Amino acid sequence: MRGSITRLVFMAGILLVTMVLYSFDEEQKNVIQGHTLTEDYYMDEIVDENKNDEHVNRIETAELERDAEILAALAGLTETDLTEDKKQYIKEEALETDKAEKDKAEPDNYVTEPLEIKRVIHSSDLFHPHDDFDDVLDLMSMFALHSAGEIDLRAVILDQKDKQAGRPGSVLVDKLNNLTGYNIPSGVGPQALLTALKNSPGPVIITVVGSVTDLWEAYKTDPILCEKKIEAVWLFAGDAQQDPTRNHTYGKDYHPSGLEYNVALNPPAFTEIIRSDLPIVWIPCYDGGLVESPMDGLDKLHGSYHMNQYEKLFSKSNQEVIKFFLEALSSERLEGGLYDWDEIKGHHKSLFGVGIFRAIPRPALDYPFDFVNVSITANDDGTISIGEGKNIKLFKRTDRANYYDRMSVITSKLLSYL
Template identity: 30%
Template sequence: MKIPLIHITDLYHPPQDPDDHFDLATVAALHEYDLLGVILDVSERFLHAAPRGFDISRDPGFVPVVQLASLLGRTITAALGPAEPLKHSGDTASDRQPREKAGIELLLSLVRSSKQPVTVSVVGSARVLAAAFNLEPDLLRGGIKAVLLNAGTSAGGHDEWNVGLDRMAYIDLWRSGLPIHWYPCANEKGAFDEAHQRGTYWRATHGELLHDIPAQLEAWFRYALTGSNRGDILHALDEGGKGYVWENILHEKRNMWSTASLIAGAGRMLARTPGGWRFVASNEAQDSECWPMSLEPIAAGISDAGVVDWQPSTEPAVHRIFKRQEGRGYGAAMTEALNALLRAMECHGEKLR
């Protein structure tokens, strides 16, 4: 039976950070998941051009979701969440515009209608999930199997990016009692440490990640990475595109954090096969060399400043924290495995090449 998944992502077009496109493609490529819906976790300051906003004008990422649904030949339900942080602990966001409450309502509806407890992946802020919990705590306590939380720092007082998007929501989520599988985006050295045992961070060039992937999937990434303003968003996926702009983009590096959570949530491992590093189902990786990864039980609490205080637990615990074998080779292995996953992705029900 497939794993019912709700994916909460700070996905925009043009991208604010294109790692969210790679995360969405990863979810779509993992056949273990039944993707119930995508909830767009946007922040007001990234929707508007400066000086009102952060830099340039963006839209919530409905376009990449629709494009990907077309490539897969399936429906992907999507809705928008609140664009401003929660105002206080227990905030249900009930005073927001109807379109911003749609994401909260979608999450509740999907949990309510699922025949089994769902997994929720959070690769941006905790706003949508926290507001939904504040609105219907009993439903979510009984209906969520695990929260794949990509946020926060495993040590030190660093103000990690996703926490900063909505600190109150992060605090409310940790205090909710929901089962958090915690994949910290930073540690005592910051958010860009490729070697740390608690670190999820790795990076690769676009060229390494997109090498020899199906043509239409490459077009999907190209539409995003070039910030295309073409209105014929589906025809754009049927056309090739090269040239110096695209070649320059392929040489750019992409910072990645959330991949480990999505792979582990699907029950896969990072294993060396005769063909190279791959994301392999756990029951098929027993005789392979694996990059050790685990989720360790912890006792955890959170301060009013949004700092998680945790200790390893020898008892069964509702919260777990990511751990992996140290070493910078992790990034090279993840790069090879993610590229292989994307190369094998099926579009329109069959491989394009």
């Protein structure tokens, strides 16, 4: 009887070892394939902060071989029991995964890539409490670039004078000045823009993320000053398609399909500033009308729209920055008080600028977008026809499949400078 029991135990041991080894083999395949296919994987660990231009590699061939040997030893096997096929499979999959991760990861060549500090005047329909929180994140990105020494933020021009009186965006500018120790001025209306241009020691980039009203009024008032001091207008507004298949909510009295919100605020101003002699870098918010779902927005060639999660955007930020974010976002709460970070960090926000601003001082970094030379015509109804007319630079996605995730990486790195 004892002999039979012993033989049964021995046979059960062999069966157990075989199952462990098989399970290990399958587990390694699943882990490797999971790292390759999980869309959020490379967001978790992108940049090695101690090395310039190098990224964290979670799977290395040597580690995989070592782990395989350890598990085999625990199962009572020797290294030779691991077949060459199994070891080669692990090596090849690891190398492919490593390459895929490096292709996805955003290069961090902030030191070696040439930098020309740009003077910037930021024009925004920023309010407090906000209309759309993306304007707050745009402002934070501008302050971050200034903190990084990549732009000289000359002023923030606040759009829509009448609304500013009741909900002044200057409150948020002042708070960011207190947070960072800077003294970036803010002002309301075209005269504030002209004053900022006069005070600038050299040419400036104008970023417009709201109505084009102040810029257009300033240009009409002093076109000579504007043409002398404005290096380019980065215009975040409009739809890349003249007749979008999906309607916009506003501007239907100008166009049957409506107009993108920023354009609808003042269609003639949008049209005339594009027709002016000022150089234009056009970043349409949409390409084909309002985005009906995040996945729908992922496939648009010329629309800057991207959906990002708060936790990822602030993954590298300190607690003071997150506190500012929570206070600004919580201004929308009718019941008062602050949002709880743990409750809202998983929420998503649609954005149109933020990380794209990084291309102003550093155009040569590896982005999931580029700017192409095209000719356009600004139509009286607030739409744009592409293919003839004025030469401009047009935003174009170059990595549509990974656009959202890579924009999260760029923006989280940028916000870490605050």
